[in-house]
Every structure is written in structure tokens, then in C-alpha cells.
Amino acid sequence: MPEVRNNAEKPVDRAEQHSRETVHRSRIPVFILTGFLGAGKSTLLNSVLRDPAFARTAVIVNEFGDVALDHDLVSIGQTQVARTTTGCMCCTFGSNVRAGLHDLHTLAAAGEVSFERVIVETTGLADPAPIINDLIPGGSPAVGLRDHVVARTFELAGVVTLVDVMTGATSIENHFEATKQVAFADRIVLTKTDLLPDPGPSPDVESLTAMLAKLNPSAPIEDRMATGFAQGRLFDPRAYVPASLGDDVTGWLALDEALRAENANAPSSGHDDRDGIDRHGGRIRAFTLTRDDPIEQVALDKFMTLISAAAGPRLLRVKGLVNLMEDPGRPRVIHAVQHVVYPTLLLEAWPSDDHRTRLVFITDGVDPKPVRQLFDAALDNRLSRIRRLLAEMGEGLSQALRLSASRMTRNAS
Numbered sequence: 204m205p206e207v208r209n210n211a212e213k214p215v216d217r218a219e220q221h222s223r224e225t226v227h228r229s230r231i232p233v234f235i236l237t238g239f240l241g242a243g244k245s246t247l248l249n250s251v252l253r254d255p256a257f258a259r260t261a262v263i264v265n266e267f268g269d270v271a272l273d274h275d276l277v278s279i280g281q282t283q284v285a286r287t288t289t290g291c292m293c294c295t296f297g298s299n300v301r302a303g304l305h306d307l308h309t310l311a312a313a314g315e316v317s318f319e320r321v322i323v324e325t326t327g328l329a330d331p332a333p334i335i336n337d338l339i340p341g342g343s344p345a346v347g348l349r350d351h352v353v354a355r356t357f358e359l360a361g362v363v364t365l366v367d368v369m370t371g372a373t374s375i376e377n378h379f380e381a382t383k384q385v386a387f388a389d390r391i392v393l394t395k396t397d398l399l400p401d402p403g404p405s406p407d408v409e410s411l412t413a414m415l416a417k418l419n420p421s422a423p424i425e426d427r428m429a430t431g432f433a434q435g436r437l438f439d440p441r442a443y444v445p446a447s448l449g450d451d452v453t454g455w456l457a458l459d460e461a462l463r464a465e466n467a468n469a470p471s472s473g474h475d476d477r478d479g480i481d482r483h484g485g486r487i488r489a490f491t492l493t494r495d496d497p498i499e500q501v502a503l504d505k506f507m508t509l510i511s512a513a514a515g516p517r518l519l520r521v522k523g524l525v526n527l528m529e530d531p532g533r534p535r536v537i538h539a540v541q542h543v544v545y546p547t548l549l550l551e552a553w554p555s556d557d558h559r560t561r562l563v564f565i566t567d568g569v570d571p572k573p574v575r576q577l578f579d580a581a582l583d584n585r586l587s588r589i590r591r592l593l594a595e596m597g598e599g600l601s602q603a604l605r606l607s608a609s610r611m612t613r614n615a616s
């Protein structure tokens with residue numbers, strides 16, 4: 204197990220002090236739980252929600268793309284309440300975190316629910332700036348009664364960022380969203396240290412920790428797998444003070460406001476294009492593969508192996524519920540994060556009436572069409588078609604890689 208130290212003594216003391224203060228708050232604390240795709244947000248959230256101390260917790264889960272799956276994968280207890288929002292929260296104009304909070308407030312005012320904290324799980328691709336701006340005094344201006352109600356009722360109390368030790372460094376190097384998630388954190392948690400090949404100090408984790416400390420010198424860094432790690436403490440109410448996180452953070456918040464103001468003033472083309480800002484550079488795609496009939500385990504395994512070999516790190520995330528022919532009453536949950544395919548989990552029952560196989564893909568520059576074709580060919584065991592598609596995908600992907608490399612070279616010169 205790597206030794207992960209708190210990287211800055213003074214700010215840790217300050218953060219601890221905030222946590223210990225008995226603050227009589229008039230507003231409900233809201234925590235942002237973020238981290239790049241597959242970092243382990245839902246896993247940690249599920250674990251926290253099982254703690255009786257978190258019985259009065261409301262959850263907002265935001266998902267990239269149109270198909271919500273996390274609401275089936277985040278298990279809430281009887282007294283907890285969850286809301287799912289689809290469409291990337293950071294790209295939605297006037298981010299819909301305020302809409303979600305207002306919805307919770309309305310339910311609470313009607314006496315239908317009661318909660319003492321809210322945890323917002325962002326998409327793995329979220330740029331935290333617009334979400335934070337919607338929740339802090341002096342951030343995005345309140346437009347209308349709804350925003351005023353939210354500002355009077357809720358306050359941002361912390362930003363917890365998870366970093367996967369297997370893929371964290373690559374994600375930070377390749378995706379600016381991952382960098383910003385780290386920089387905006389007031390708590391950082393390393394996940395998946397149990398997957399490291401050797402117990403004991405790891406040079407990779409040490410260099411990742413140094414990278415994180417450089418991006419964010421004040422947030423304490425903890426290891427989710429370390430003895431004594433207290434996940435509940437991550438959600439101790441405290442004051443979230445962006446200015447204490449450095450100039451980059453305050454600059455990004457200001458830039459976000461300017462971007463939103465510019466977008467709001469842009470003339471409408473009639474296509475409602477002011478509804479959102481694509482902050483992910485147009486390359487990131489989310490799509491879903493579905494199958495009505497149960498599928499064979501062997502076909503599923505074949506497809507997952509082929510697609511992860513063909514698309515490699517451009518396959519940012521796959522998650523899904525699978526209806527297996529061998530055991531149709533109990534869905535399998537599958538997860539892949541970049542090149543890492545995780546062991547399949549078994550659910551004892553379907554979480555809803557929808558028993559179709561649904562696989563959500565988030566990719567970087569990978570066209571959905573050949574992925575769909577490969578899925579169909581693998582499930583129907585059409586070997587010659589699989590071979591042809593793989594050859595075409597290989598060529599298509601290497602062309603895409605060459606293009607983006609030449610674009611990067613042009614931009615750099």
C-alpha cells in the first residue's frame with residue numbers, strides 16, 4: 204500500500220478546523236463529488252450512503268449523454284432521495300444544478316422528504332467551474348425566483364475529487380477537465396491503490412501525488428484504501444473558499460462567467476443553441492448500445508475484449524447493465540475505464556422494469572457506427588465481419604490519431 208501523506212500541513216489544519224467547528228448553519232450544505240471518468244465516484248457514494256449517519260442525504264447524479272444509468276447503479280436507502288440529470292451539467296447553459304436543488308427544496312417544503320446535506324455527483328467529464336459558480340456567493344447571478352430560493356437555501360460546503368491511481372496521470376495529461384477537477388478540490392482522494400501490483404510505496408503513486416500537489420497545494424490527499432480512512436469526514440460541513448485555492452481557480456471561475464455571459468448574449472439561430480456550451484472540444488461522444496434479447500456471456504466477453512483492444516485509451520468509459528442468457532433474472536454490471544476492464548458485478552435483481560442490455564460508451568474521437576456494428580457482429584458471432592470491422596476501425600482510429608497529432612503540432616507551432 205503506498206504511503207500517501209497530507210501534502211501541506213498548514214492548509215490541512217485549516218480544513219480540519221473548518222470541519223470541527225460547530226457551525227449553526229441556516230443553509231443546507233452541498234458537496235460536489237467529482238473525479239474523471241470511472242474514478243470511483245458512484246462506488247464511494249454508495250459506500251457513504253450505506254452509513255446510517257448519512258440517512259438524511261439527498262443526492263443529485265448528473266450523467267453525460269442522454270441515457271441515465273447511474274440512477275440504477277447508485278443505491279439509495281429509504282430515507283434518502285436522489286435526482287438524476289442527464290446532459291452534461293457543466294455544458295448546460297445556466298447549469299442544471301440549481302434546477303435539481305430547487306426540485307429538492309420543493310419536495311422538502313411539501314414535507315415529502317427531509318435531508319440535511321446534498322451530494323452532487325458530477326459526470327466524470329465535468330468542468331467544475333460552472334457548477335461551483337452556480338453555488339457560491341458572487342458566482343453566477345441569480346436569474347429569477349428559483350435561483351434566489353436556491354441561494355437562500357443551500358451553500359457549497361466542499362468539493363471532493365477522486366483520482367484513479369491506474370489512469371489518473373494520463374487523464375490529467377490529456378483532459379483539461381481532469382486538471383480542473385483536481386485544482387478545484389478541497390479534498391482529494393486516491394482510489395484503486397488496491398489494484399497496484401505491489402504493496403508498499405509505489406513510484407507511480409508518488410509521482411501522481413506530486414503532480415496533484417503541484418496542481419493543488421492546499422487540498423489534503425488521502426488514500427481510500429488506507430487504514431483509518433474516514434470517508435464520512437469528506438462530507439463534514441466546512442466553508443468552501445475558492446480564493447484559498449489559488450489564482451488559477453479564481454481565474455477559471457471568472458472566465459466561466461465571461462463565457463456564459465457571451466453565450467447568453469449571442470443571437471439565437473433558432474436551434475436553441477444557446478442552451479449549452481460544449482466544453483469538451485467536440486471530440487467527446489456519448490452513445491448507447493442496446494439489445495432487447497438476452498445475450499451470451501461468451502459473446503459479451505468477446506465484444507469487450509475486441510473493443511478495448513481496438514479503441515484503447517480512446518475508449519474513455521464503458522458502463523452498462525447486461526441481460527445474460529445464462530441468468531436473465533440477475534443483471535450484470537460491467538465497467539471499463541480506458542484500458543482497464545473491471546470484473547463484472549452481479550445484481551440480485553433488476554433495478555427497474557427495463558431489462559434490456561444497455562451499454563453506455565463515452566469515447567474520445569471514436570465513431571459510434573463501427574462500434575455498433577462490432578457489437579452486433581460479436582453477438583451474432585460473425586467472425587469474418589468482425590475481422591473486417593476491426594481492420595476498418597484500426598485504420599479509422601489511426602487516421603483520427605494522426606489528424607489530432609498533426610492538429611496538436613500545428614497548434615503548438
Ligand SMILES: Nc1nc2c(ncn2[C@@H]2O[C@H](COP(=O)(O)OP(=O)(O)OP(=O)(O)O)[C@@H](O)[C@H]2O)c(=O)[nH]1
Nearest residue numbers: 239240241242243244245246327394395398538545
Ligand atoms: N479495485 C477497486 N476498484 C474500484 C475502486 N473504486 C472504484 N472501483 C471500480 O471502478 C469501476 C468504476 O467505478 P465507478 O464508481 O462506477 O466510477 P465513477 O467515477 O462513478 O464512473 P463515472 O460516473 O462513469 O465517471 C467499477 O468497476 C468499480 O467497482 C477501488 O478503490 N478499488
